[in-house]
Amino acid sequence: MIYFCSDKNRRSLVLASPALNGIDFLEVIGPSGCGTQLALTLLKDARTLTLTPDNIVITGGAPIQVVSISSATDDAPFVLTVNLAGPGDFSLYQLAVVAGPGISDPPDGFDPQLSTVSFSFKAGCPTPADCLPDNCCPAPVSSAPDINYLAKDYGAFRQVMLDRIAVLVPTWTETHAADLGVAMVETLAYAADHLSYQQDAVSTEAYIGTARSRISLRRHAKLVDYTVGEGCNARVFVALTLAPGLDNIFVPAGTTFYVQQPGVPVSVRWTDILAQQLTSSPNPIFSSMEDCMLFCEQNNMNFYTWGDTDCCLAPGATEATLLGHKHTLQPGAILIFEEVLGPATGNPADANAANRCAVLLTGVYTTDYKGRPLTDPLTGYAITRITWAAADALPFPLCISSTTDSDHGSVPVYGVTVAYGNIVPADHGITVTDEALPPVPSAPPAPPEGSGCTCGTSTPPPAPIPRFHPQLANAPLTFSPKFNGFSPVSNGLTSATAFLAPDPKSANPQVSLNSSDSVSWTPLTDLLSSSDSDPVFAVEVERDGTAFLRFGDNQYGQAPDSGLTFTATYRVGNYSVGNIGRNTLGHLIIGPDFPSPPGTIVTVRNPLGAAGGVDAESMNHIVQYAPFSYETQLRCVTEADYGDAAAQLPGISEARGTLRWTGSWYTAFVSVDPVATITTALVKETTSGLNLLRMMGTDLSVEGAKLVGLRIEMEICVDSNHFQGDVFEALTQVFITGNRCNGQPGLLNATNFTFGETVYASPLIAAAQAVEGVLAAMLTVFARMDAPVGAPDGVATGYLTMARLEIPRCDNDPNHLDLGTFVLHMDGGK
Template sequence: MSTAHETARLGAIGCAPLPACSVPARRDKLRQAGTLNGIDYVEVGDDGTSLCVHLFGDVPQGLGVANVRISGGERITDLRVRGVNPELEPELHDDACLRVLLDREGDHTAYCLCLVDAASGEDPASWLAYPGFDPRYACATLHFRLDCARTLDCADEAPCVQPPSPAPEINYLAKDYASFRQLFLDRLALDMPAWTERHVPDLGIALVEALAYTADQLSYYQDAVATEAYLGTARKRISVRRHARLVDYRMHEGCNARAFVTLASSNDLSLELDNLLLLVPPPGPAHPPPGLIDADQLAAARAAGALIYEPMPLDGMTHIDVIVAHSAIRLHSWGGELCCLPRGSTRATLVDALPAPAAPPVVLLATTDAAVTPARALKLAVGDLLIFEEVLGPQTGNPADADPAHRHAVRLTAVQTSVDPLDGTLLLEVAWDPCDALPFDLCLSVRTPAPDCAWLHDVSLARGNVLLVDHGEHIRGQCASSAICTPTGSDGDYPGLAAALAAMPDACTRCGTLAEDCWLVPGDTHYGCCRCDGAVPDVRRPPSDTGHVLPDTPLTWAEPLPPHAPVCRLLARDPRLALPQLAVYGGALADVLVAGTPDPRWRWLPQYDLLASGPDDRHVVVEIDDDGAAHLRFGDGVLGAQPQAGDFFRAASRIGNGPAGNVGRDSIVWLALKSGVLSADLVPRNPLPASGGTAPESLAEVKRYAPGAFRAKPLRAIVADDYASFAARAPELQGAAAALAWSGSWYAADVALDPRGREDLPAALARRIRAQLERYRRIGHDVEVHAARYVPLRIALNVCVRPDFLLAHVEATLRDRFGAGLRHDGTPGFFHPDRLKLGAPVFASALLAEAQAIAGVAHVEVSCLARADDAADSVPADGVLHLAAREIAQVDNDPDHPDHGSIRFTLGGGR
């Protein structure tokens, strides 16, 4: 598309631009006058033979083929007009145009189209403008083929090029303030030889020194950029973090500590979790009494450096019901004495009664209608936390002698009410996940030593009203924005701010009431090229800077809680999965500067990185610098959404992180409310120490481990061990082995699986492992999955028993220790499936050590250690029975299945 140009000959018309004017002011004058018509521009159709000639005014009546002339061209000349028709279809064009049909398409050179008087001759020099047309705009230049893309402006520019000035001689070795100062003085001596002043107060010297200082800072920045460009030389924490992420290594910023807190109350009450704070008193000479503290004490404790913890809602829990009976729950022994919950227990029976000793006994009365059921005191449910605690010393009965290590937290998976039919005691049967099995023997009742020999009950109790808390507090900040509170009447660096403040006169007051950090995104407004009257402009508001630094440190990092998880998973911490505890909202001022929490659609979610974020994902990344300050990084419109200039942001952060929260047991003894007053005798306590608080990863650790991080997570199986390692990732397996077997045409990966806790392989598990290995399978390999091959063994031990021990007792202990199931103490036997690994040899020395550790055994000899199918009773010369990589030893010693391996004991001596 091109415009007409003024002709160079008097009375004639054409496309020769003389003189060349940068501002076509005549076009606007012709439009305003409305007396003369002319060609505005010419459009070439996609077929190349159809032209649409746009005029300043209406298409004249009677304009025909004889009035349209085309000249020009080098390879294709003498273009002829075949038809001329006015086109008055507003849906195709913004204005009417003259449709001109040509006999063929032109070449790449410029052509000149003119609307002339029909009486004009064939020579272009004799063409005269069509009556009523301005001679300057009776012709227009057009191109049938463009050498540039259709979406680009192909207008030729003729910039005024000036010859470059000679480059000055520069000393590129100048890198510091002194050398830069001398460099500037040397240059000034060449350009201004008459200026010889060198005194410090001189204005010229002051300017030279200011420039030298600026150059010194730029030189330092240049060196810093080169230094931070590589992982090995980088010194900034943020630079090291980004370098490590490029090789799939996620640098962690630590995580906060978690703890279990029990609440003992004198009366039943319900507490909102988001209104509770648990505190460790600040250090001091005195031991503060535990209990509830008021707002003034909370402020004083916070200023003195008290550690603050907040409850963690489990599975959407919003409040906790504190029950008096849950403060101390007795464990039922079913009338027995010298009772304990053995190690590995996953069930217990609780006494469903109030802890008060004067409670009347429960009596069941039979009536003609129905039995009267007494009211129950315990309100435990599935998902509640329970802590078992030894409260009396088993030897002395003194509370001070209780072992603090005999405390264990569980999460209930089953709760069932029952009644002891012997005495009518109300009971509550509870169970928990095997992952939370008791790690020790929990004593329930003991007998004190002589001379008292008294029966001691309730040695251990269960504690309810348990909260899971973690270190960190949502601090109350102050929103202060000078651009909002001191408006200038114009947008300044924040587009749209003036209009937003006009629609919200109380913006400064609202900003002052926010308890969060807030800021405005600076930037500018960019308009598209189409800014003519009636056109819809393309308006963009690119930000000049989207980064922000949070004012408080250290920011809390924590992993999301797994749903319906046992205690073992609640306390299993991985700092690389921790996310910053930060709530960021950003958008238009009217949408975000509101009372309370803004709409969730304006929230920006914290992420580990933006590599998987789309252009519309409102994600933010938090990067911690060397001083511990948190920098917010938003997307660029491609990887993550980009904030717009003028957007208003508010961020509520949580402070408290690292190993500082790993306090000892019985340290969290204060409870405070964020708002309101509570009248109750409420005493918090953490029976177990807080754990999981981890310090941020150091730069030295990242530089050491990041280069090899890609090897930690392979993505393809190449050799046989790769198939075994991929299969062993399944939690149902305790091991896997693989070998590549040649089938005659290709290799097949033969994978043997060792299930956990059993000797047979379920078909469903085999199919699932096979499907999982398919994604890692190398092209050209087949995958076959089957159970490991169990090899039954024959073992014979000759045992000499000490004279003061019974043979039957020693033999019973031997059979218990060398069994294939669990021992009496709950630990796996020597030949338990979980202790036997794929390809693991059986050592005669291990058999001797296991038997020799039994009390009463004086001497042991291994008389047979062989496979069950070996006829001879022999022992390998080196004392080691070797197995293949896909074999597992099997010694079930089951008389019903002698084919599953056996062990024989020949005892002598004793009595």
């Protein structure tokens, strides 16, 4: 049996024995790795030994033949030379001295334990490892301590350590808190409790389903390309009234407006004690968004009715006439139309507060084409013609003048609706300037040189950067879209409606940083598109509304240097709490940039309620929607895909796609039904939107839908108590023009038809029969305009079918007879 022992005393014992000899060591003689001689060194004199090749057995690796054995000489009395037929391989070999062939025991006089030796022919070859074999005897294994691994808090950790000490040191029984050992145990338990909490927090925040931090959810959502909504602040139009006789009053951007409070004047200086009362109020505060000039003539403007009575502006109106020359009105100004008197009573208390709307002026005309002042040629009254954006077309009728009912004298009432100028756009939020943030701390120590993983390269790991995530002292931080002012032709907002309906997805954090090295840092929603030298930062909002600032890592955004200090200027005010009702605002603070004294502005009000305020996306909503956002289809492959994608684009009511082989490739022909009319710009925008989604190798062509005109003729029998003209007008309104007072479209309006829709005769007859004064209605012609001679008549079948890409139309427009005709043959009546 072969033992491995750390203390090899056998050699000393054999040396002390006069009757035994043994092998001391062996060397391979010859070129490195190719030696053919073995120098076998014994413990004692070997000159008296007579060994032959039969007494030497070499095993392991390729077989090797012993050729001869050279006896020991007087110069080397302990060394026997074993001559071999050739060198061995890389295997480990063993040389044994035996008594003879087929005998495993050593010859007489040889120690059994020292009669063998292991060696390698390649021992002289370079190797990075130590050739000395290790001790293969395992160290004694101690039993694991009985520890409660469920311990997760201070009390449990303290008890675990005290129990372990009781096992290791039974004589230690101290329990007083002042004892050094107890104090040490409790200190370690305190540290372990905090470490355990950090471990639990990391594992909790690691998954979107368990995270309790909104910032963690925001980062998880970004991994699947889902952008979390941070909300949006509200916007409002503020109407200011100047004191009589004042003009050219400048209102700087940033002027703040406040909710009405009793006992506080309309305008308050920023140094007044009442200003502190306004600013400390928990109600929403609004700030003007651009510089404005106020003029007394715009306080209250009346419409001109050209001498007529009982006038109204119909739904869809985009122009009107004002009484007087309003030279201070300019295109791009905002006007608010408000009903101020009850049409039936003439009493302001009876005015309908819902009849209010804002418009963006696109044209103001006080002179004619020859440059002469505009006047009514009959009365000589000065007038101003105004036009406004189509997007601001009146959504409801506005009564301008009326006649009161019999209970109120049946007298004419003028000025039922007036136009207010001096409108200031404002949004929710107040500015906090130059808030000092804590300095950037020192970076964590770098790892020792040569440590860490370099991923198989010689590039050292990057140096640590400071851990700097400051928070803003005030909340909630304002998020709002960029505002470039109002302009009918430039890159500003082109309608008042668009101002009150901001896109929350385009809202950006309203914060800026200035560092002590005079560099301005820009906020972004994320840092993924930033370079290593961009001075940018991301804003992350926690569940309680606290805003934290996250800087770059010198790969995605620049990392701030240690010791750098920042000052933050930001706005506070966000979410739907800013959607205040009409006539809620009542005060403004005159700041140091406001040149006019108090009393210049006599009223502050918001005729329309604030709108556009949106709450931040809740954590539950993020958890429910973020994991599935990537499943949104962002490609067009089938015909239905092209139609569905086009219908989602602005200006398109509905669309259909058709794939056709055009000789060398497929072309997707997209037929669109526009909300208004199809234009070159709309085709270009639709093509651009679909190009992002179309399949490679497929061409794209956007075209208008195929419109099919209808030929409809009806025989109408009018009862004897109604005039034919009145019934004809009522039928025309039901089928073609629609109700101009409430905006309800006619039955044959283009908005009531879509692709491939079958047109039935029964709704037409029912609608005609429902008109007062109609005794009977009968369809005499019901056909397509393009129907060939002899085609089936819709009167007989009761319906007209359309192909997949066809849309029926019956506009009854004399200028476009191909889009349908509607003829009524009236009989009877007065």
